[in-house]
Amino acid sequence: MSPSWRKYIKTGVHHPNELAGHIRIDVPSLEKVCDIYPMRINAYFLDLMKKRGASLMRQVVPDPRELEDATGWVDPLAEERNSSVPNLVHRYPDRVLFLVSNQCGVYCRFCTRKRKIGRWDPIQDQAIEEGFRYIRQHGEIFDVLLSGGDPLLLSDEKLDWILMKIKEISHVGVVRIGTRIPSVLPQRVTSRLANILSKTKNLYINLHFNHPDEITDEVKRAIRLLSDRGIPLGSQTVLLKGINDHVSVISRLMRMLLQIRVKPYYLLHADLVKGTEHFRTTVDTGLFIMRQLRGHMSGLAVPTYVVDLPGGGGKVPLLPGYVIKKTANELVIQNYQGYVYRVPNLPFSTTMGEFQEKAFIEN
Ligand SMILES: *Cc1c(COP(=O)(O)O)cnc(C)c1O
Numbered sequence: 108m109s110p111s112w113r114k115y116i117k118t119g120v121h122h123p124n125e126l127a128g129h130i131r132i133d134v135p136s137l138e139k140v141c142d143i144y145p146m147r148i149n150a151y152f153l154d155l156m157k158k159r160g161a162s163l164m165r166q167v168v169p170d171p172r173e174l175e176d177a178t179g180w181v182d183p184l185a186e187e188r189n190s191s192v193p194n195l196v197h198r199y200p201d202r203v204l205f206l207v208s209n210q211c212g213v214y215c216r217f218c219t220r221k222r223k224i225g226r227w228d229p230i231q232d233q234a235i236e237e238g239f240r241y242i243r244q245h246g247e248i249f250d251v252l253l254s255g256g257d258p259l260l261l262s263d264e265k266l267d268w269i270l271m272k273i274k275e276i277s278h279v280g281v282v283r284i285g286t287r288i289p290s291v292l293p294q295r296v297t298s299r300l301a302n303i304l305s306k307t308k309n310l311y312i313n314l315h316f317n318h319p320d321e322i323t324d325e326v327k328r329a330i331r332l333l334s335d336r337g338i339p340l341g342s343q344t345v346l347l348k349g350i351n352d353h354v355s356v357i358s359r360l361m362r363m364l365l366q367i368r369v370k371p372y373y374l375l376h377a378d379l380v381k382g383t384e385h386f387r388t389t390v391d392t393g394l395f396i397m398r399q400l401r402g403h404m405s406g407l408a409v410p411t412y413v414v415d416l417p418g419g420g421g422k423v424p425l426l427p428g429y430v431i432k433k434t435a436n437e438l439v440i441q442n443y444q445g446y447v448y449r450v451p452n453l454p455f456s457t458t459m460g461e462f463q464e465k466a467f468i469e470n
Pocket of ligand 1: 196197198199202203204252422
């Protein structure tokens with residue numbers, strides 16, 4: 108018998124015809140979109156988005172603009188080029204991104220892996236074994252990041268197998284799972300799953316939340332189950348136009364996450380993925396939001412804003428311009444309130460007198 112959480116996927120919507128029974132859409136134009144980019148809205152998320160509205164709907168309901176976008180790239184991060192074996196991206200020296208599933212709880216319309224998610228050809232065990240072999244042969248790999256698709260959509264047995272095999276590789280010091288399941292299909296987080304995950308003592312789970320409306324009682328239960336087993340939880344958020352590109356939304360989300368023991372990790376600038384142009388904000392918007400977070404709210408709630416460089420250059424953190432001027436002797440720095448301060452760029456003892464005089468004159 109298949110576990111009960113699977114019924115949320117089975118009874119969700121996968122075709123515009125089914126979606127038309129729930130919300131007003133133009134079926135023929137969405138059919139064209141879904142021919143290229145599959146749709147999945149599981150029954151839990153369908154119900155939630157109908158109750159809570161546009162900020163959730165726009166993340167998962169196909170949009171004709173997905174086909175009109177000529178600007179983006181199919182694989183903006185050049186993941187395929189950086190894959191020595193299929194489904195394993197080795198971009199950074201000490202860590203790999205290991206794609207172990209091509210299914211998700213919902214198919215986010217802004218997904219970076221729009222090119223491969225939800226296709227019918229599942230990732231075979233043989234491909235996963237090739238990944239193990241690669242990691243085994245590369246002693247420099249300290250950190251294995253399981254992603255996909257969503258690793259938590261694999262069966263308990265498959266996930267247990269993957270975690271056990273990685274545990275056998277002695278140079279791997281840390282395992283991470285990147286998942287949106289606790290936020291979009293919390294029913295999947297059973298105590299059996301939590302037991303399996305908590306057997307890996309060096310496991311970190313990074314969640315994905317984009318809007319405070321995603322945090323329901325079911326989600327809180329799922330998260331409590333994981334953190335009560337001692338699994339450290341982080342979260343990433345994609346900056347999305349019209350959904351969360353506002354200080355009040357982001358700050359509310361980050362505070363709510365912190366309150367349920369989830370540490371905000373990354374705020375990601377939306378990747379240059381073909382078919383996602385209508386979601387992308389400017390980097391200036393991201394920087395503006397970051398300026399309103401740091402200092403104004405608990406530092407624990409402040410994520411790092413990153414841009415994943417097109418072409419596969421990796422993630423780079425971006426900060427608002429706090430340093431106004433830098434010379435060989437000093438930096439002129441603005442604080443979170445906009446006040447300007449001078450900081451010596453020399454051993455303090457040699458300049459102390461001078462800076463005591465000047466330090467605050469610009470306030
Ligand atoms: C994001 C990413 C990682 C993890 O990056 P961290 O900054 O260590 O969280 C690793 N590999 C690839 C290919 C990635 O895109």
